[in-house]
Amino acid sequence: MSEPYTDERLPGGLRTGQQYLDAIAKDGRRVFVDGDEVGDVTAHPAFAETARTMASLFDISSDPANRDLMTYTSPTTGKPVNRIWQLPTSVDELRQRRGAIQRWAEESFGFMGRTPDHVAGFFAGYAAAPEVLARDGNEKFADNAVKIYEFLRDNDVYIAYTIVPPQIDRSKPAHQQNPPDLYAGVVEERDDGVIIKGAQMLGTGAVFADYIHLSSIHPLRPGDENHAVSLIVPANAPGVKIHSRRSYSGAASSIFDYPLASRFDETDALVVYDNVFVPWEHIFVYKDTELCRDQWFETPAHILGNNQAQIRFVTKLKFLTGLAKRITEMNGVWPIPPVQGSIAEIAVQSAMYEGLLEAQIANAKPNANGIYIPDAQTHYAAMVLQSKIYPELLNMIRDLAGGGMIQLPSSVADFDNPEAGEDIRRYVQSPDVPAEDRVKLLKLAWDAVGSEFAGRHDQYEKFYAGAPFIVKQRFLWNFDFETPDRLIDKALSGYDMTGRR
Ligand SMILES: Cc1cc2nc3c(=O)[nH]c(=O)nc-3n(C[C@H](O)[C@H](O)[C@H](O)COP(=O)(O)OP(=O)(O)OC[C@H]3O[C@@H](n4cnc5c(N)ncnc54)[C@H](O)[C@@H]3O)c2cc1C
Missing domain, CATH: 1.20.140.10 (Butyryl-CoA Dehydrogenase, subunit A, domain 3)
Known part of the structure; x- marks a missing residue:
């Protein structure tokens, strides 16, 4: 990525399934499974069938025949964008949003929880109440949240999230883990951004996503400020490593024998952030334990x-x-x-x-x-x-x-x-x-x-x-x-x- 709110993998606007697959196929993401590093998740037996299912969702939302069901008009570009990003201004619009989400859910019979519509709802929630994120002089970060939301929406981005630290030792807060950079957090501040180090779980869908939202919904305590962040990271950013659990899809002997596992295994993963650079423009909560908590519950x-x-x-x-x-x-x-x-x-x-x-x-x-x-x-x-x-x-x-x-x-x-x-x-x-x-x-x-x-x-x-x-x-x-x-x-x-x- 050159400019903060552009991404050379994304053509802009709604994407077809093929455009989605092209974006994640060989973008340099590092995915590990069964002792191998995967070159192309869209072609690897552990992930190919699910990637195909994900692509089918993009085909549904970009199909002009589904324009009313699946899309509304972006107030920024004037182009159709997926209803999963909609900020509903009435009960009717909430119902329309439900209709689009339901259409997608029916593709996997409800067995894929972290399709792109899940985390999209969170970002719509941040954009629906930026004043919460602007509290205590954080206007610049709140502004980032809105710009990130618009970027994700207008580029039809699939974003997954890792917002829970690995269990390791739940009796201690983040900063008392040994060493203190086990849970993902800021380890260095620079003029143009920060360096993130540590791991977070349980990135469902991260293998297939364009971006990952990193934050903590796990309660943080005073002293945990380095971990009290909310930001986005491209899944192919240098330093991001996605360690998939065993693939049920890859283990399925055939679609007939495992009709759900073979096609709808969205996978879960430990995501390691190994000194990942994040520009300021991609951060919207920074070293603030209260805001890190309130982003979830004080916004919608x-x-x-x-x-x-x-x-x-x-x-x-x-x-x-x-x-x-x-x-x-x-x-x-x-x-x-x-x-x-x-x-x-x-x-x-x-x-x-x-x-x-x-x-x-x-x-x-x-x-x-x-x-x-x-x-x-x-x-x-x-x-x-x-x-x-x-x-x-x-x-x-x-x-x-x-x-x-x-x-x-x-x-x-x-x-x-x-x-x-x-x-x-x-x-x-x-x-x-x-x-x-x-x-x-x-x-x-x-x-x-x-x-x-x-x-x-x-x-x-x-x-x-x-x-x-x-x-x-x-x-x-x-x-x-x-x-x-x-x-x-x-x-x-x-x-x-x-x-x-
Ligand atoms: C299949 C799956 C997919 C997931 N996908 C994602 C994802 O995409 N992104 C993401 O960020 N997270 C994801 N998660 C993680 C999920 O959010 C966490 O599992 C959840 O928040 C619980 O945290 P934990 O697993 O660390 O459990 P813990 O917090 O360790 O709790 C486990 C159990 O320990 C006991 N316990 C813990 N603390 C206390 C306490 N204070 N008092 C009493 N009992 C306690 C309870 O019995 C509790 O049920 C996923 C989880 C699963 C299972």
């Missing part, structure tokens, strides 16, 4: 970002409901009342969760700048519920599916073996459901509830917005205790020890 960043997560989750819930229904229909147990009771329990969770999503949008209120923000109480109630119900739903589907998900051919290749194929076609079928279709559905089900990919999703839904006890605390901050307190006071004042009423 956390709510707008996680509103995307909840829109995606509704899609996943509907997918799981359909899966449960289809399995029981195939096994001939659908008409049995207790089975229908179980399906109803799954569908109720889906309906209830969607109700919370709709309520937070319907009850959205404008902030001081006229930007509509989903209702916080309902939003955080949904977030608490999410980590609770997801494992319950997986369990219910396991319960309904029984051993069928396990008693499956080892791979699609077994169909081609004359003897194995004949046995499978004879014994792994259901009325009106040939073996190929039965195996296809049950392998899909296993990838959703039982495979390594599915286990990661269980962990993801529990932790993606923070440890469950933290999420519950956030809900409590936003719960309106006025009526509960009033009712208790009314009850206590309605009688005394003499029996007077």
Whole structure:
């Protein structure tokens, strides 16, 4: 990058899938997996299928046929830009934003959480309340936040984030880690910017992103100022190293055998910042522990970002409901009342969760700048519920599916073996459901509830917005205790020890 708000990888405006792939293919990013350094993530077996899925999202948003659904007009360039960046000025615009996010979520059936729309919501949140970032003489940094947002929006950038330090030793604050530059932070200040050193987790999607947002949502204490920053870094910046976890996509024997893992493994990664230079223009919180905390919760960043997560989750819930229904229909147990009771329990969770999503949008209120923000109480109630119900739903589907998900051919290749194929076609079928279709559905089900990919999703839904006890605390901050307190006071004042009423 030469100028702070330009990037030679980006053509400007909406990108097609191919333009997105071209940008990340050979841009010099350093990605490590299975002992190798990957040259081109779009071609490597660990990442190629997911890169293709990501590209399909760009094709959807850049397709002129989807202009109204997926885009609005950039106030800066006058060109169409993705609705994921929209600063909604009404409930209707929040709904339009939901429509675009939902369209994308349906491409992965809700199994990709950190597609470009997630972190886009955070940046829209910063731009929706720059006065928070401008506090205490930080106007210049707040100005940077708005310019960064406009740059990301107008260039159709995919930005991931690393905002949690590696666990290492949670009993100590950032600056008391040994050595003190383990958690990513500023190690040197220069006239033109700063040098960042240390690591941060758990960069979901970082392998595929154009940029990474580095900050800390983990509580920081006095003394942690070097870590109290918020900034953006190109994924190919010198010094950035992306250490991917095991690729479930690469390990998948075929799409038929692992239909979700093979195509929707967005990967998670330890991101190491090894003396990375960041120009001042890319920094919008600097050495300020209070602002570093307040950027998430005093601006609408956390709510707008996680509103995307909840829109995606509704899609996943509907997918799981359909899966449960289809399995029981195939096994001939659908008409049995207790089975229908179980399906109803799954569908109720889906309906209830969607109700919370709709309520937070319907009850959205404008902030001081006229930007509509989903209702916080309902939003955080949904977030608490999410980590609770997801494992319950997986369990219910396991319960309904029984051993069928396990008693499956080892791979699609077994169909081609004359003897194995004949046995499978004879014994792994259901009325009106040939073996190929039965195996296809049950392998899909296993990838959703039982495979390594599915286990990661269980962990993801529990932790993606923070440890469950933290999420519950956030809900409590936003719960309106006025009526509960009033009712208790009314009850206590309605009688005394003499029996007077
Ligand atoms: C699949 C997945 C994807 C993720 N993607 C991203 C990403 O893209 N970007 C990103 O920045 N982060 C990401 N995260 C990280 C996520 O934000 C963190 O996992 C989350 O914030 C919790 O932090 P932690 O994992 O360090 O858990 P910890 O804070 O170490 O907590 C783990 C457990 O320890 C216990 N515990 C810890 N502290 C206390 C305490 N004070 N009191 C009582 N109990 C305590 C609790 O049981 C808690 O559940 C992802 C996580 C997962 C699992």
